[in-house]
Amino acid sequence: MSGPPAHGRAVVVTGLGVLGAVASGVRELTDALRSGRCALTAPAPPADADRPGVTWPAFTAELTSDEVPGRALDALPGLPEDLRSAARRTALRSPVPVRAAVVAALQAWLEAGLDRTAPPPGRIGVVVAGNNLTERVTEDGRARAERNPAYLPARYALHQQDTDHVATLSRVLGVRGEGCTVGGASASGNLALVHGARMLAAGAADVCLVVGAMTRLSPLQTRGYLTLGAMAPADGAPARPPAPFDRGHRGFHPGQAAACTVLETAASARARGARALAGLAGAAVVLDGNHLADPSVDGEVRAMEGALAQAGVSAADVGWVSSHGTGSPLGDRTEADALRKVFGTGDDGPWVNATKSLTGHCLSAAGVVEAVAAVLQLQAGFVHPDPGLRDPVDAGLRFTGDEPRRARGGFVLSNGFGFGGFNSAVVLAHPEA
Amino acid sequence: MNGSAESVPGTDSAEERVLAVLRRTTLEIVPEVDPALFTPDRTLSDLGCNSIDRAEIVTLAMEELDIAVPVHEFHQGMDLAALAAIMRKQL
Incomplete structure (x- = not known):
């Protein structure tokens, strides 16, 4: 792209x-x-x-x-x-x-x-x-x-x-x-x-x-x-x-x-x-071949990896993930599993936050709201906190929790998933990245 | 109501009421219309209303007056007095 x-x-x-x-x-x-x-x-x-x-x-x-x-x-x-x-x-x-x-x-x-x-x-x-x-x-x-x-x-x-x-x-x-x-x-x-x-x-x-x-x-x-x-x-x-x-x-x-x-x-x-x-460095959109509200790890992994490949960056270059994170127990669990597959669970993995914790789920607009939020965070040099996150479903991922964090590198991956097996991810880059 | 329509010879109080409702709905739908231009001898087009504005004004006015004028009774180029007269018949 x-x-x-x-x-x-x-x-x-x-x-x-x-x-x-x-x-x-x-x-x-x-x-x-x-x-x-x-x-x-x-x-x-x-x-x-x-x-x-x-x-x-x-x-x-x-x-x-x-x-x-x-x-x-x-x-x-x-x-x-x-x-x-x-x-x-x-x-x-x-x-x-x-x-x-x-x-x-x-x-x-x-x-x-x-x-x-x-x-x-x-x-x-x-x-x-x-x-x-x-x-x-x-x-x-x-x-x-x-x-x-x-x-x-x-x-x-x-x-x-x-x-x-x-x-x-x-x-x-x-x-x-x-x-x-x-x-x-x-x-x-x-x-x-x-x-x-x-x-x-x-x-x-x-x-x-x-x-x-x-x-x-x-x-x-x-x-x-x-x-x-x-x-x-x-x-x-x-x-x-x-x-x-x-x-x-x-x-x-x-x-x-x-x-x-x-x-x-x-x-x-x-x-x-x-x-x-x-910069909009890369993106990918893939379907699951599924018409239900039933997310899949495979589809989410393919979207994230496809976006990274198109941007020409590796998972290690990504400083933080703006997750789709809606608060649906099945959706959150599926995305956490997909994030593990793409980024692993090491101490140096990307921060993960969910803008929907602050905005609510803006549905049709969510991906654009979250892209705007991601660019603002890239510009200001912080990764926003999710104060309502006290007991994470996955202890291996680096959720921001109560405090704003500082991300390394200049790349953020922003996920967007939809009912009916729509999986998408975009990579946004700091202009100097 | 924000004011009454100007009187014209031959109008009764019911027709005055219809004109007043038309005036108010016109200003609601197209606020940039100069209220002084709203006179019975002018058409809604004269006031700068496009075809969708005109349909919106008439629909709102009918709803407020609790009447329904058959669509075929409306003609293009009717001045406000004529419009008020056909709405008046349904009261």
Whole structure:
């Protein structure tokens, strides 16, 4: 993907953005990561909580209100007035996740300096990570239409499409190159990074925004994950959320965030004078040949080893692993076993952390949120703590635990796995690595 | 309500109410519209609303008024007075 470092089509990251429960920008996210600040809280029980069979999530990390993206847009420093008004005019009518995506993308756009100097609009692409993003829109629309079909909101046909994210982002930013959504369940974020990097490597664009779409679960989707036992239920929950890989884990805790990385060819970044925050050194995506929620050590090992091979680095070069780590007992155990196979259990192995311990599981956006977090940690020189990890499921792996750690070398491996046997890993590199 | 629509000769209070609802939904969907331009002789297009905005405004207004106007009764280029009149018939 990146080719040799001197190659002009090597892929670098020149901008980052995030908007979610954990943080409203990258500086705030860096603070949360460094201090191990967890955005998860126990939600209020639903009105029908006493009804037999009713259950709800133990912990969630949700936006405090629907107004968060609009306020973050108003507060975004240095945003040119034409972009602010295009964002307001276009995204004001959009569902909350699309508004959040616009704000995260604008943050990244500004950091990359694309408001000052940018390739022609036809050389800029946008890839949105996620699938089945709009069930909440459909449930809200159905409630209105049940009174009378005439009351279905007129924008429903537009808003019920995942691609509404792509369209709205392209409108606000004036992007005219390639655009699409990329779906791979909870691996969507990494898959979108791979797709964006390939777009650049193939010469189809010079800049590609990769945007992780905020997953805002509908009541039915939430219930579906609870029914499968994938999401931790409120019933029997401890007072504080156990971190992934802790023996107290009982399933994932959903989190809401949108995130954006600006990927760019090294040549384009150099020509614009844009600073490379990191390099996207390699990646791999493999399937298990399995349609269930049943992860496999083999698939995860193949993804990690494939990403390392493409990056041209060995396991010993990896300073830390940003794990997929959701808090699912089976998922955590499987990933721990895969990490043992790839990295061994020596004292000099990589640190392992799980950003979902702080953000919750951002589902479609998770891979992009975690790539943003990884680049921030590479830049700041720490590996974030996971304070909820007290009793690890695997004593042979070097989990960060309570304290931020310092990683050797300049490479991080970020895992992303999804229901249905999606396995992916990306290698991010410090620009001087 | 944020204000009432301007009166025009021949309108009754029900039609005034419909115009007021249309005015408010218009400003909700397209906040950048200058409220002073909302007069019965103008069309929603005159106010800068695109076709999706127009459909959204009419849908919201019907929901608020608890009426359903058959789709074929709407025509392009109807001014706000004409729009209010066909909605008024369903009240």
